[in-house]
Amino acid sequence: MTRVLTGTTQAIRLxxxxxxxxxxxxxxxxxxxxxxxxxxxxxxxGYFLKRPVMLDVTGMEIDGATxxxxxxxxxxxxxxxxxxxxxxxxxxxxDLPPAMSGGLPASGIDGLEEAGTASGEGTAPAMAPALMVxxxxxxxxxxxxxxxxxxxxxxxxxxxxxxxxSVHVYGxxxxxxxxxxGGDGRARIFCRRLEAELVAIAGYYQTSExxxxxxxxxxxxLWLEGESILAQRFN
Amino acid sequence: MGKVIVVTSGKGGVGxxxxxxxxxxxxxxxxxxxxxxxxxxxxRNLDLVMGAERRVVYDLINVIQGEAKLAQALxxxxxxxxxxxxxxxxxxxxxxxxxxxxxxxxxxxKSAFDWVICDSPAGIERGAxxxxxxxxxxxVVTNPEVSSVRDSDRIxxxxxxxxxxxxxxxxxxxxxxxxxxxxxxxxxxxxxxVDDVLEILSIPLLGIxxxxxxxxxxxxxxxxxxxxxxxxxxxxxxxxxxxxxxxxAVPVTVPGERRSFFxxxxxxxxx
Numbered sequence: 001m002t003r004v005l006t007g008t009t010q011a012i013r014l015x016x017x018x019x020x021x022x023x024x025x026x027x028x029x030x031x032x033x034x035x036x037x038x039x040x041x042x043x044x045x046g047y048f049l050k051r052p053v054m055l056d057v058t059g060m061e062i063d064g065a066t067x068x069x070x071x072x073x074x075x076x077x078x079x080x081x082x083x084x085x086x087x088x089x090x091x092x093x094x095d096l097p098p099a100m101s102g103g104l105p106a107s108g109i110d111g112l113e114e115a116g117t118a119s120g121e122g123t124a125p126a127m128a129p130a131l132m133v134x135x136x137x138x139x140x141x142x143x144x145x146x147x148x149x150x151x152x153x154x155x156x157x158x159x160x161x162x163x164x165x166s167v168h169v170y171g172x173x174x175x176x177x178x179x180x181x182g183g184d185g186r187a188r189i190f191c192r193r194l195e196a197e198l199v200a201i202a203g204y205y206q207t208s209e210x211x212x213x214x215x216x217x218x219x220x221x222l223w224l225e226g227e228s229i230l231a232q233r234f235n
Numbered sequence: 236m237g238k239v240i241v242v243t244s245g246k247g248g249v250g251x252x253x254x255x256x257x258x259x260x261x262x263x264x265x266x267x268x269x270x271x272x273x274x275x276x277x278x279r280n281l282d283l284v285m286g287a288e289r290r291v292v293y294d295l296i297n298v299i300q301g302e303a304k305l306a307q308a309l310x311x312x313x314x315x316x317x318x319x320x321x322x323x324x325x326x327x328x329x330x331x332x333x334x335x336x337x338x339x340x341x342x343x344x345k346s347a348f349d350w351v352i353c354d355s356p357a358g359i360e361r362g363a364x365x366x367x368x369x370x371x372x373x374x375v376v377t378n379p380e381v382s383s384v385r386d387s388d389r390i391x392x393x394x395x396x397x398x399x400x401x402x403x404x405x406x407x408x409x410x411x412x413x414x415x416x417x418x419x420x421x422x423x424x425x426x427x428x429v430d431d432v433l434e435i436l437s438i439p440l441l442g443i444x445x446x447x448x449x450x451x452x453x454x455x456x457x458x459x460x461x462x463x464x465x466x467x468x469x470x471x472x473x474x475x476x477x478x479x480x481x482x483x484a485v486p487v488t489v490p491g492e493r494r495s496f497f498x499x500x501x502x503x504x505x506x
Contacts, residue, residue, distance in 0.1 A: 136437050138392030139385050153437065156388045172434070 058086030245386030247357030260459035261477035263318035273323035274366035275356040286457025296324040299336030372408035410441035442476030445490035
């Protein structure tokens, strides 16, 4: 039994919940890094809009003023930083986003950051349970799972599937698919008909314009080799 | 207990209101008690299409606000004794449409009518979500073009997540009504064909309504096409859709094709 002193029956509910966030790991010199960031952002306009973004400055020689400047310059680019990991308490003033720690690499979307810094092999994520969906994924829906995702049905134009592992679509893939979202470069995308708007593996992505037109409408698997996405048609 | 149907689409101008009126009139001609409810507060049209615009005194918002009784707001059709209209308000603020108010009205209508057909506004905002909220079944009106198909797909996703039935872990029955279909343009590739739309949306087909000038004429004289031009192919397509809605097994024919759609699928026996 819970009794609240104020006499109302309405208690405040506090809950813990984990969310996926994109983690940006800037490198010195910052000018160069921002330039690379701009090049990346221009190729995928609006990617960072409305997405939770964290800043990881672990191991960086960065003082409070520089950090503040970086957050401001990112804000100018419509990237809102929700937390900073790896900064000392002296650097983090009250006007900066709060300090974060204890993030799990397996559950984060390294996303486009990987493509920008080309840091090679991603970290191997812990095994997460596979998600099985037996209905079509409709436009406007987003499926997110740390493990593999299997969809028996189609993925509509305007739908988004984000998996830590591989994605299997037993239907037509018309929407966006991001496999290996935690940086797992071994993740693959399989589909019975490829008409995707965008495919990404471990942060490396291709839009439908970049995909070989000969693969359109074909049963295809996509995987990552080095920094490029390769595709093969199933016979 | 009657069945609550929402006629919805996401996209505007695809024929929700015309289809609501035509199906309502078709069902009422079987003697079923039918009410068509306009949810498009501020942009109402169902009263015009039903030819009842000069008889509107009270509307849905008045009933929700407690300014009128439900029986006062219902307008009985002059041609069909068992067909009623509950108009939307043209002047009131659409925020007056509240979830509790809608629930109360729908519950009351359900107990008095065999069919409660809700004409949803376009979009996915409040009016549209409230129109689908209490539905037992949905008719998704789609034109054979990509933007309409994608919007319909979005609406189907909402029907599977934002309705009372979906929240209770049940399913809203979904039916596809393919409207303004032109077989010649589909054959030439100007329009998506029936198979394309069905493949993308993957919900059962309720009917295919051919593109026809009869519809415009019917709207302008304020009479559902199933009343004023009952022998036309358009009206026949609506009559068949209404029969399927009532659970009858009527084969779907693609306008302009001799063979029925099911014959096309099951027409050849496997070796």
